[in-house]
Amino acid sequence: MLGTRLFATALSVYRSFSTKSGDKVTYGVQKIYKRKKNARIQWTDQQKQIIYAIRGRKSVFVTGSAGTGKTFLLEHIIKLLRKQYRPSQVFVTASTGVAACALKGQTLHSFAGIGFQMADRDTLLNRVFSDRKACSRWKKAKALVIDETSMLDAQTFDNLEFIARNIRQVDSPWGGIQLEVSGDFFQLPPVKSKGCFQNSSKDDKEFAFEADCWNSSFHLQVELEEVHRQSDPQFIKLLQSIRRGKVGPEELEYLERFRSLTTTDSSMVPEIYPRNADVKRVNEDRMKSLNNEVLVYSAVDSGIEARRKLEGIVPYELALCLGARVMLTKNLNPWRKLVNGATGTIVGFSNIDGVNEDMFTDDEDGEEDVLTDDDVDDETIDVAMSRDGLLPMVEFDMGTTMVIKPATWVVKEGDKVVAERKQIPLMLAWAVSIHKCQGMTIDRLKTDLSKVFEYGMAYVAMSRVRSLEGLHLSGLDPFKIKAHPKVERFYESLAIEKDENCEPDYIKPKEDSRSIPFDIPNKKSFGRRKFRFSLTRLVSSR
Ligand SMILES: Nc1ncnc2c1ncn2[C@@H]1O[C@H](COP(=O)(O)OP(=O)(O)OP(=O)(O)O)[C@@H](O)[C@H]1O
Numbered sequence: 001m002l003g004t005r006l007f008a009t010a011l012s013v014y015r016s017f018s019t020k021s022g023d024k025v026t027y028g029v030q031k032i033y034k035r036k037k038n039a040r041i042q043w044t045d046q047q048k049q050i051i052y053a054i055r056g057r058k059s060v061f062v063t064g065s066a067g068t069g070k071t072f073l074l075e076h077i078i079k080l081l082r083k084q085y086r087p088s089q090v091f092v093t094a095s096t097g098v099a100a101c102a103l104k105g106q107t108l109h110s111f112a113g114i115g116f117q118m119a120d121r122d123t124l125l126n127r128v129f130s131d132r133k134a135c136s137r138w139k140k141a142k143a144l145v146i147d148e149t150s151m152l153d154a155q156t157f158d159n160l161e162f163i164a165r166n167i168r169q170v171d172s173p174w175g176g177i178q179l180e181v182s183g184d185f186f187q188l189p190p191v192k193s194k195g196c197f198q199n200s201s202k203d204d205k206e207f208a209f210e211a212d213c214w215n216s217s218f219h220l221q222v223e224l225e226e227v228h229r230q231s232d233p234q235f236i237k238l239l240q241s242i243r244r245g246k247v248g249p250e251e252l253e254y255l256e257r258f259r260s261l262t263t264t265d266s267s268m269v270p271e272i273y274p275r276n277a278d279v280k281r282v283n284e285d286r287m288k289s290l291n292n293e294v295l296v297y298s299a300v301d302s303g304i305e306a307r308r309k310l311e312g313i314v315p316y317e318l319a320l321c322l323g324a325r326v327m328l329t330k331n332l333n334p335w336r337k338l339v340n341g342a343t344g345t346i347v348g349f350s351n352i353d354g355v356n357e358d359m360f361t362d363d364e365d366g367e368e369d370v371l372t373d374d375d376v377d378d379e380t381i382d383v384a385m386s387r388d389g390l391l392p393m394v395e396f397d398m399g400t401t402m403v404i405k406p407a408t409w410v411v412k413e414g415d416k417v418v419a420e421r422k423q424i425p426l427m428l429a430w431a432v433s434i435h436k437c438q439g440m441t442i443d444r445l446k447t448d449l450s451k452v453f454e455y456g457m458a459y460v461a462m463s464r465v466r467s468l469e470g471l472h473l474s475g476l477d478p479f480k481i482k483a484h485p486k487v488e489r490f491y492e493s494l495a496i497e498k499d500e501n502c503e504p505d506y507i508k509p510k511e512d513s514r515s516i517p518f519d520i521p522n523k524k525s526f527g528r529r530k531f532r533f534s535l536t537r538l539v540s541s542r
Contacts, residue, residue, distance in 0.1 A: 044226045047073050054080055058219035059179035061149075063494075065243055066463035067229025070182045071147065071439060074103065077180050078145055085142040094147035095183075095190075099439060102340060106411060108146055111137060112160055121159045128163055138167040141177050148439070149183030150456070153190040154205035154214075161213040173216045181218070185209060185487045186243045187456045188438055209490045223494055229441055235468045243459045244491075245483030247476075255476060258468050268397075269472055270327065270343060271431040272447040272461045274454070282431035292321040295349060295390060300406070303419035309411040310421045318424055320392050322346055327429035327442070330407045341440030341464065343429050344396035350403045351390060392424060397443050434461050443470050450475025455484045 043051065047069060053060050054077050062070055081090045092105030100107045113134020114124045128134045141164075146152070161174050168175030185207055208214065227236050234254065241251050273279050287294070297318040301307065307316060314329065324346045332338040395401045407425040410417045427436075434457050437445075442464040449458045458481045465471045 041076070043073075044069075044224070046222055046224050046226070050220075050222055051077065051080065053220050054178075054180060055084065057084070057178055059174070059217060060181070061218045061221040062180070062182045062224065063184055063222070064224030065227055065240065066184060066187065066460070067227045067441070068224035069226075069228050070184070070224065071102070072228075073224075074145065074147060074180065074182050078103065081143045081145070081178070081180070089140055089142040090145070091137065091141050091143070092145045092147075095151040096148055099148040102439065103145070103147055104410065105145065105147075108152065108156075108160070110411070111144075112163065113137070114156075114159065114163070121162045124159050125163050125166055128167060135167060138164060138175075143178040143180065144174070146179070146181045147183065149181050149208050150185045150187050151183075151190050152208045154208055154210040157208040157211035157217075158213055161211070161217065173213060179217055181208075183208075185490060186483055187460050188435060189455050189484060189487075207484075207486060207490070210486065221494060223491070229463070230466055232467055238468075239459070239463050242462055242481055243483065244488065245455075245481055247478040247481045252476065252478065255468075255473065268325065268345070269444045269446045270325065270429045270442065272434055272437060272445050272464075273431055274434050274451045274457055276433050278451075279431040279433045279436075283428040286430040287319070287321060287324060287428065290321055290323045292323055294319050294321045295392075296320075297406075297424050299421045299423040301419070301421050303411070303417070306411075306419035306421050309419040310409055314409045314421055314423050315427070316421075316423075318426065320346055320424070320426065320428075322348065325429045326392070326394060326426040327432065327440075328404075328425055329427050330425035332402075332404075332407075332425070338396065338400065338402065341437065341442045342396055342398070343443060344394040346392050347395045347401065348393040349390035350393050392426065394426070437461070437464055440464055441466065444472070445470065446472035446474075448475040449473065449480060450477055452480050455482055455487070 050060055050062055050073060062073065064070055078090065078092055091111050092100075092103050093108040093111045094100040094103060094105060095108055111134075113128045113131040119127070128138065164175040164177055165171060165173075166175075168177075170176045190206060190208075205211070211217075227239075230236050230239065238251055238254060241247055271282055273282070297320065299314070299316045299318075301310075301316075303309075310316075320326065326344060326346060328338060328340055328342045328344075330340055391403050391405060393401060393403045404424055404426055406422045409421045409423070411419040432445075434447075434452075438460050443466065445461070445465055447461045449461065452458050452461075458476075462471060462473070
C-alpha cells in the first residue's frame with residue numbers, strides 16, 4: 001500500500017515535471033504549496049468556538065440552516081479528534097448510509113451493533129454484549145461523531161446512550177464518550193414519520209432532540225448563523241422563511257418576480273423529485289431519447305456483503321452515454337468546485353492512457369492542476385470496469401472538463417472495512433430525488449414542489465442552490481411548505497437560551513488553545529452548565 005502511494009506520488013510529481021515545458025517545469029511543486037496556503041479557512045466566530053470546545057473535549061451539538069457549513073466543519077473536527085485521541089478511538093457515523101459514506105464513516109446502527117429489529121433497550125444491550133466486536137468498539141471509543149441527526153429518532157438516541165453507559169460501566173452521559181452531533185431538524189425527519197404532515201400525539205417521541213438524554217448529552221448546542229452556500233441576503237431570507245414553514249404573500253411575490261427573470265435553458269437543469277419512481281422514469285426517458293451508444297460500468301466489489309451493504313448508496317451498474325447529464329457523487333476537487341452535487345454533461349469517453357494528461361486541465365486563470373496526496377489512492381484505475389477501459393469525460397457547468405476516474409466507497413464496521421465498491425462517481429442527473437440531494441450543493445435545479453409529502457422537503461430542495469438564478473421552481477403551494485411544530489418549538493427554545501445569555505462572558509478562542517483549553521477564572525469550578533454560559537450564545541435548556 002505504502003509502495004503504491006509512494007509510486008503514485010513519484011509518478012504525479014514526475015508528470016508535473018515531464019509533461020510541461022519552459023518556465024512551468026517546477027510548477028507542480030509550487031502549485032501544491034500554493035494550494036496548501038490558500039486552503040486556510042476563515043472560520044466564523046461560531047465555528048471557532050465549536051472547534052475550541054472540541055479541543056476542550058466537550059460534547060457539542062451543531063445545527064443551523066442548510067449551507068451554514070455543518071458538514072464542512074465536521075470534516076475538520078474529525079481530523080482534530082483523530083489527533084486529540086488515536087484515530088482508532090474516534091468513530092465517525094451518520095444516520096444514513098449516504099451521509100456516512102460522504103464522511104468515510106459508517107452508519108450509526110452498524111457502529112452500535114444493535115441491528116435493525118426493534119427491541120427494548122435491555123434486549124438491545126444484550127445484543128451488543130453478545131457481539132464481541134461491537135462491544136469492543138463501544139469500550140474503545142473516546143469520541144463519537146453522528147451526522148444527519150435530523151433523521152435519527154428519539155428512542156434510538158436514548159437506547160444508544162443507555163448502551164454506552166452500561167457497556168463502558170461509567171455513570172456519566174454516554175459513558176464519558178465525547179460527542180460531536182450535527183444536523184438540521186428543519187430538514188428531512190426520521191423515516192418513521194414518513195408521509196406525514198400530521199401532528200403526532202404529544203407523547204409520541206419522534207426527533208432525537210426529544211430523547212430523555214438529549215440535553216445531558218451536550219455541553220453546548222450551537223445554531224450556526226452564517227450561511228455560506230448562498231450570498232444574496234434576500235434569497236437567504238426567503239430560504240429562512242421556507243425553513244420555518246412561513247411563506248407569506250411577500251415571499252411568494254418575490255419568487256414570482258424572480259421567476260419571470262429566469263432565462264436559463266431548463267432542459268439542462270436537474271429535476272428534483274420527492275419520489276424515486278419519478279426520478280427513474282425521467283432519467284431513463286431522457287437517456288433513450290438521446291439514442292447514443294450506452295456504456296455500462298460494472299462496479300468492482302470486495303467484501304462478500306458489498307452488494308447488500310452498498311445498495312442504495314452507489315449503483316452496481318452505471319449506464320452512461322454521450323450527452324448524458326450527470327452529477328458528481330464525491331468531492332473531487334473543492335478548490336475547483338468539483339464537489340458532490342456538481343453537474344455537467346458527458347462530452348466523450350477517454351481511453352485510460354489519456355487520463356493523466358487530461359487530469360492536468362487548465363484552470364480558468366491558465367494555471368494547471370496537479371495531483372496531490374489526496375488523489376494518490378485514485379491512481380490505481382481498474383481497467384476492467386468498462387469495456388475498452390474508457391472513462392467518461394465530463395464538461396462541468398462551471399467550465400472545467402475532466403476525465404472521471406473510479407472512486408472507492410467503503411463500509412466499515414469499527415476499524416475494519418467490510419465492503420468496498422469502486423465505481424465511477426457519477427449519477428444521471430436529469431432527475432434526482434430530494435432524499436439523495438440532502439447535503440449537496442447544486443448549481444441549478446428544477447423542482448415541482450406541489451408533490452412534496454414530507455416536512456422539510458421543500459426546504460431541502462430549494463436550499464441546494466447557491467442563488468435564485470439557479471432555481472427553476474413550480475407548484476409552490478404555501479400550504480405544503482410546513483415545519484414540524486415540535487421542531488419549531490425546539491429551535492425557539494434554543495433562541496430563548498440565546499437571548500437569555502445574549503451578553504455572554506465571551507471567550508475568544510486562542511490560536512493555540514490545546515494546552516490551556518479555556519482561559520476562564522476559577523476553571524476548576526466550571527461544570528457543564530457554567531462552561532456553556534461562558535462560551536457560546538446558543539446553549540441547551542438543561
Ligand atoms: N467558514 C467558511 N468559510 C467559507 N465557506 C464555508 C465556511 N464554512 C462552510 N463553507 C462552505 O459552505 C458550503 C456549504 O457547507 P456545508 O455543505 O458544510 O453546509 P451544511 O450546513 O452541511 O449544509 P446542508 O445542511 O445543506 O448539508 C460549502 O461549499 C463549504 O465549503
